[in-house]
Amino acid sequence: MGSSRSSLRGVPDGQQLLQETGFSAALLLRLHQRFQFLDKDSRGHLRSEDLEAELSENPIGDRIVGAFFQPGQETVDFPSFVRVLAHFRPTEKNWTRDGVQPEPANSRNRKLKFAFQLYDQDRDGKISRTELLQVDTTNTYTVKSKLSMKPLNTTC
Amino acid sequence: MAERWRSALLLCLLMAASSLANSETPVSSSTGNETTGTGHETAAITTLPIVTWKWHHVEVPYLVALWVLVSWLCKLVIEANHNVTNYIPESALLICFGFILGGMIWGADKVQTFKLTPTTFFFYLLPQIILDTGYSMPNKLFFTNLGAILIHAIIGTCWNAATLGLSLWGCHQGGAMGNIEIGLLQYLLYGSLMAAVDPVAVIAVFEQVHVNEVLFILVFGESLLNDGVTVVLFNVFDAFVSLGGGAIDAKEIVKGIVSFFVVAFGGSLLGTVFGLLISLLSRCTKNIQIIEPGFIFVLGYLAYLTAEMLSLSSILSIVFCGVCCQKYMNSNMDENSIQTVRYAMKVFANGSETIIFVFLGISAIDKTIWVWNTGFILLTLFFILIYRFIGVFILTWFLNRSRLVPISFVEQIIMGYGGLRGAVAYGLAVNLNETKIKEKNLMVCTTLIVVYFTVILQGVTMKPLVQWLNVKRAATVDLTLVEKVQNKVFEHMLVAIEDISGQIGDNYWRNKWRNFEEKWMSRLLLKPSARKKQDRLFNVFHQLNLQDAMEYVKEGEHRGSLEFIRNESAFVDFKKKFGEDYEEAMPDIMAVMADDQGSAMRLRRDPVPSVSLEMHEQNMRGLREAEGINSHYLLDQHLYKSRKQHRYRFSRSHLDINQDENEVQEIFQRTMRSRLESFKSGKMGVAPPKTITKHTKREPQPKMPNGRNKPYHSGDEDFEFSEGDSASGYDTSFPMRVGYRAGAGIENPAFMPDLDPSSPLHIPPWLADAGLEVNPVAPSERAQVRTPGHLHRLASLRTSAQPGDTVRDRNLLTPPPPPHRDDDHL
Numbered sequence: 001m002g003s004s005r006s007s008l009r010g011v012p013d014g015q016q017l018l019q020e021t022g023f024s025a026a027l028l029l030r031l032h033q034r035f036q037f038l039d040k041d042s043r044g045h046l047r048s049e050d051l052e053a054e055l056s057e058n059p060i061g062d063r064i065v066g067a068f069f070q071p072g073q074e075t076v077d078f079p080s081f082v083r084v085l086a087h088f089r090p091t092e093k094n095w096t097r098d099g100v101q102p103e104p105a106n107s108r109n110r111k112l113k114f115a116f117q118l119y120d121q122d123r124d125g126k127i128s129r130t131e132l133l134q135v136d137t138t139n140t141y142t143v144k145s146k147l148s149m150k151p152l153n154t155t156c
Numbered sequence: 157m158a159e160r161w162r163s164a165l166l167l168c169l170l171m172a173a174s175s176l177a178n179s180e181t182p183v184s185s186s187t188g189n190e191t192t193g194t195g196h197e198t199a200a201i202t203t204l205p206i207v208t209w210k211w212h213h214v215e216v217p218y219l220v221a222l223w224v225l226v227s228w229l230c231k232l233v234i235e236a237n238h239n240v241t242n243y244i245p246e247s248a249l250l251i252c253f254g255f256i257l258g259g260m261i262w263g264a265d266k267v268q269t270f271k272l273t274p275t276t277f278f279f280y281l282l283p284q285i286i287l288d289t290g291y292s293m294p295n296k297l298f299f300t301n302l303g304a305i306l307i308h309a310i311i312g313t314c315w316n317a318a319t320l321g322l323s324l325w326g327c328h329q330g331g332a333m334g335n336i337e338i339g340l341l342q343y344l345l346y347g348s349l350m351a352a353v354d355p356v357a358v359i360a361v362f363e364q365v366h367v368n369e370v371l372f373i374l375v376f377g378e379s380l381l382n383d384g385v386t387v388v389l390f391n392v393f394d395a396f397v398s399l400g401g402g403a404i405d406a407k408e409i410v411k412g413i414v415s416f417f418v419v420a421f422g423g424s425l426l427g428t429v430f431g432l433l434i435s436l437l438s439r440c441t442k443n444i445q446i447i448e449p450g451f452i453f454v455l456g457y458l459a460y461l462t463a464e465m466l467s468l469s470s471i472l473s474i475v476f477c478g479v480c481c482q483k484y485m486n487s488n489m490d491e492n493s494i495q496t497v498r499y500a501m502k503v504f505a506n507g508s509e510t511i512i513f514v515f516l517g518i519s520a521i522d523k524t525i526w527v528w529n530t531g532f533i534l535l536t537l538f539f540i541l542i543y544r545f546i547g548v549f550i551l552t553w554f555l556n557r558s559r560l561v562p563i564s565f566v567e568q569i570i571m572g573y574g575g576l577r578g579a580v581a582y583g584l585a586v587n588l589n590e591t592k593i594k595e596k597n598l599m600v601c602t603t604l605i606v607v608y609f610t611v612i613l614q615g616v617t618m619k620p621l622v623q624w625l626n627v628k629r630a631a632t633v634d635l636t637l638v639e640k641v642q643n644k645v646f647e648h649m650l651v652a653i654e655d656i657s658g659q660i661g662d663n664y665w666r667n668k669w670r671n672f673e674e675k676w677m678s679r680l681l682l683k684p685s686a687r688k689k690q691d692r693l694f695n696v697f698h699q700l701n702l703q704d705a706m707e708y709v710k711e712g713e714h715r716g717s718l719e720f721i722r723n724e725s726a727f728v729d730f731k732k733k734f735g736e737d738y739e740e741a742m743p744d745i746m747a748v749m750a751d752d753q754g755s756a757m758r759l760r761r762d763p764v765p766s767v768s769l770e771m772h773e774q775n776m777r778g779l780r781e782a783e784g785i786n787s788h789y790l791l792d793q794h795l796y797k798s799r800k801q802h803r804y805r806f807s808r809s810h811l812d813i814n815q816d817e818n819e820v821q822e823i824f825q826r827t828m829r830s831r832l833e834s835f836k837s838g839k840m841g842v843a844p845p846k847t848i849t850k851h852t853k854r855e856p857q858p859k860m861p862n863g864r865n866k867p868y869h870s871g872d873e874d875f876e877f878s879e880g881d882s883a884s885g886y887d888t889s890f891p892m893r894v895g896y897r898a899g900a901g902i903e904n905p906a907f908m909p910d911l912d913p914s915s916p917l918h919i920p921p922w923l924a925d926a927g928l929e930v931n932p933v934a935p936s937e938r939a940q941v942r943t944p945g946h947l948h949r950l951a952s953l954r955t956s957a958q959p960g961d962t963v964r965d966r967n968l969l970t971p972p973p974p975p976h977r978d979d980d981h982l
Contacts, residue, residue: 034658054655057671060645064652088653090560118649136641 013079021086031085035078045075059138063118071123087114223270226257227514228507243619247360247513248612254517261518268522272515274583278470279461281508282580285356286471287456288505289380290427290478291497297373298479304555304563305377308571312378312547313351313385316575319543321347324535333531337594341397346599348389349585350540350606354578355379355471356509357607361576361615368628371567375574383471383580384420390584391415391467397592423469424476430459431480435681438481438488442683448489449496452481453504484681512579513611519582520604527598536602537609545572566625573621576610577603 018028036042038050048065055061068076068084076084087110119127119135211218230253234246241249262268298305321344327333328343338346358379362372392412396404434455441448456477463473486494548571556562563571585603590596622629650663 031657037658038656051656055652058648058652058655060648061652064649064656085653085657088650088657115646115649118645135645 012077017079017082021082022089023082023086028082031082032078035081043075045077046081047075060118060135063121063135066121067114067117084114087111219270224507224511227511230254230257230514231510241364243616245361245364245611245615245618247357247509248615250510250513251517251608251612254514254519255521256517257514258518258521262521262523268519268524270515271519271522272512272579272582272586274587277512277579277583278464281512282356282471282583283457283460283474284453284501284504284508285359285512286380286460286474287453287478288501289355289359289376290456290475291452291482291501293475293479293482294369294373295479295482297369298377301370301373301377304374304559305381307551307555308374308378308548309381310385312551313353313382314389315547315551316351316540316543317344317348317389319347319547320350320536320539321345323539323543324532327531327535332535333529336529336532336598341393342593342595345390345393345397345588345593348386348393349581349588349599350536350577350603351389352382352386352577352580353379353575354580356512356580357576357578357611357615358574360509360513360578361611361618362574365619365622366630367570367622368630370561371563371570371627372630374563375571380471380475384423384469385416386580386584387469387471388412388416388419391419394589398589419467419469420472422466423463423472426463426466426468427459427473427476427478428480430455430462430473431477432681434477434481435484435488438485439681439683441489445490445493448493449500452485452497453500488681488683516579516582516604516607520608525597525600527595527601529598529602532598533602533605537606540575540577540606544575545569548572548575566627569625570618570622570627573614573618576614577606578611579607582607 014028017023018025021028023031035046038054039046040050046068048069051065051068052061055064058064068081070076070080116127117123119131121131121134122128227250230250231246234241234249234253258268261270321340324333324347325338325340325343328336328338353375355376358376362375392415396408399408434452437451437455438448441451456474459477460470460474463470485497489497548568552563552568552571582600582603585596585600588596588599593599647663647666651667654664
């Protein structure tokens with residue numbers, strides 16, 4: 001609709017993002033609002049602390065946050081934010097590997113790569129034993145153990 | 157041959173029953189009492205009767221018991237031949253048997269003395285079935301699909317009722333049914349009682365078909381939850397019929413809608429309350445474990461009756477009672493009680509189901525109720541099918557727009573075809589008031605025919621249809637541990653993304669619920685010891701460990717399990733690995749995590765997870781000893797134990813076999829001695845210690861001569877620790893690996909008696925010793941044991957471990973790393 005397109009003016013690279021990620025305009029707008037909400041100091045980009053605040057209780061929260069940031073980068077701007085979130089749209093089934101279109105973020109392959117990234121912290125393209133074990137153990141954390149501060153070996 | 161005998165027995169019983177019934181007036185307790193009374197008075201005895209015929213004395217219970225027996229015998233006959241049950245579902249065959257029996261009784265009596273009365277059905281036969289379904293409901297699956305289930309249950313049932321009633325009325329107006337006196341309201345009433353999919357029938361038919369779980373839970377959940385709607389609709393229309401058409405205005409209709417909410421939510425709430433009550437109770441029943449299993453039955457039944465009393469939905473009440481309490485019951489109760497509950501529920505549920513179907517068949521053979529109206533019956537059948545399919549398709553189309561995994565067309569067909577009507581509809585039909593509803597018999601007959609049609613015809617054709625349509629079947633393989641862990645990771649990821657994007661989705665709620673549940677409900681409803689064990693992944697791991705162990709034992713038995721006693725390399729490794737660590741009582745053996753991942757990880761030392769038995773296998777393959785001799789020797793050592801089984805103590809409350817402490821102690825010592833000797837023979841001839849005193853947890857170090865008995869030393873250590881960990885269960889970190897590894901070697905002699913599966917179940921000495929200690933934190937050994945009897949010993953050495961390490965061990969089969977904190981550990 002005309003109104004939503006025009007309201008995308010506030011969104012950096014709005015049109016391009018629309019095409020690239022396949023989000024609807026309304027959704028993109030909402031994500032932009034969310035971005036601005038998370039970006040407390042209105043800097044136009046997010047730092048890892050902003051995201052971590054939301055994910056304090058999540059065992060793999062730090063990894064998720066890490067997935068947003070390109071290696072070496074300290075901040076994430078809106079287009080990158082949206083691109084990462086685009087991975088989580090329903091799976092794209094219509095894309096064919098014909099080289100004309102770039103692979104959409106929500107294809108199975110890209111989703112798997114995203115998940116892979118969560119494990120592969122050192123970004124060497126492989127999941128080492130250590131990395132696998134880390135994820136598995138952080139995953140099994142119990143609220144109780146956190147509360148009780150006992151060296152439990154069993155975790156939830 | 158055997159079948160023929162059984163059938164003959166059946167017939168005899170039946171003849172006996174009918175002849176008894178013949179000789180007396182039709183079954184009615186009042187008459188029975190009367191005759192009994194008069195019998196006592198009027199029979200003026202002239203001499204002392206040695207034996208008297210007291211039929212009336214026992215008439216009612218006798219007939220009840222006899223009928224239960226007859227029904228179950230029918231089931232026996234049916235199940236004798238699996239070829240038939242592969243094609244025809246058991247329920248259909250039971251109905252046919254019911255026909256035969258009904259025919260016999262009719263032939264003998266000329267009147268149908270036995271039929272399925274609504275009271276019997278609703279009060280004595282239905283509750284246990286529903287309780288069983290609630291208790292064994294897969295909660296996660298159920299609640300994940302709850303939206304779809306509710307939509308189908310509520311809207312679908314209303315749709316079915318409305319369309320059926322209106323269409324029949326329309327056809328009536330059109331003259332298709334001839335001359336019957338049924339008004340619009342009565343049609344709607346009829347529609348409402350026919351609309352409900354029946355849980356009993358659904359279970360009976362679907363249980364052989366093994367469709368995938370989502371499909372099953374959709375149909376099944378719907379059949380359970382639609383009771384809320386059915387009850388409301390039925391009562392509302394019943395009241396409307398009584399009021400008469402004129403008194404219905406907007407106020408009444410609004411009241412009807414309100415009553416739906418009250419009935420449905422009230423029933424569920426009531427059930428939940430009862431469920432929580434049971435859970436609380438199970439927390440405190442430690443001392444009365446012998447009747448612990450009974451509580452769920454009593455309280456479940458009370459939930460059902462209370463809801464009936466308050467005119468709420470009783471089925472919803474008992475379903476939610478079961479759903480809410482299952483988790484806490486399974487954690488709190490002793491293992492034996494859990495098994496008892498599970499089996500008893502199945503017995504009752506299956507038994508009731510059998511009786512219901514047999515009586516459904518019998519009830520048909522009654523000339524007095526039969527009114528045949530071709531139009532009515534055929535049209536009912538037709539409309540039921542059509543509207544069911546239409547309803548399912550429309551609703552699923554709506555649902556699929558918001559479901560992540562859409563319901564495929566094929567599955568929708570099965571859902572539509574699985575809309576079976578059953579005994580609930582029949583019970584409701586018989587409950588109709590015949591003064592208000594003149595054509596009650598017609599309705600009852602049509603209901604019966606619809607039930608037969610759905611159960612028999614649709615039941616028989618369901619399986620071929622499923623196969624023909626290639627519906628996705630139930631997964632026969634459980635998820636591996638790796639998969640489960642990964643699923644958890646993904647869940648966390650989705651929750652995180654939901655958090656970041658500010659989206660309140662399924663995962664958000666699930667997470668919130670889980671946190672709430674952990675913080676509040678578990679604290680209240682679970683025993684403290686049970687709370688510590690709550691880790692699901694850990695349970696999975698434990699199960700896998702046990703399976704591993706079981707396979708290992710089997711393998712070991714194949715090639716002679718004494719091999720690995722001789723194998724020192726395992727012990728050497730073990731010693732090397734654990735070095736100084738096992739001096740502490742419960743050391744936190746190392747897990748070296750890469751610390752470079754930093755503070756955010758909040759990782760801690762995790763102990764080396766338990767043994768991978770597969771590794772042992774690798775090490776020990778190739779060692780061949782004269783096991784025959786050793787087996788004999790060891791068996792001999794342990795024969796003493798088997799004597800224990802003869803010492804029973806008759807008691808209503810104690811099931812354990814006598815555990816004489818001295819005997820236990822002695823066995824302990826002998827076991828130790830035998831092990832030490834077997835160790836030493838592999839070693840370089842070191843004399844075993846002369847004193848093997850009782851090792852308790854208070855002695856971290858066994859009193860051993862300071863010999864170079866590495867393995868033996870470690871053996872005892874292990875033993876020590878295996879004792880320790882078996883007593884303390886999961887919640888302390890200890891060198892489970894330690895215990896288990898060498899424990900595997902130590903364990904073996906303990907397995908020997910278990911080669912004979914009929915050997916008695918009793919607690920191995922070291923465990924008994926450990927069990928004597930009081931560890932308030934640890935779950936009792938009873939609670940720990942989750943395996944079948946002959947593997948109890950194995951279970952006692954269960955370990956806690958990290959899933960990751962199991963993954964590693966299972967997949968990589970590398971020798972254990974040294975216990976140093978370095979990064980390439982793992």
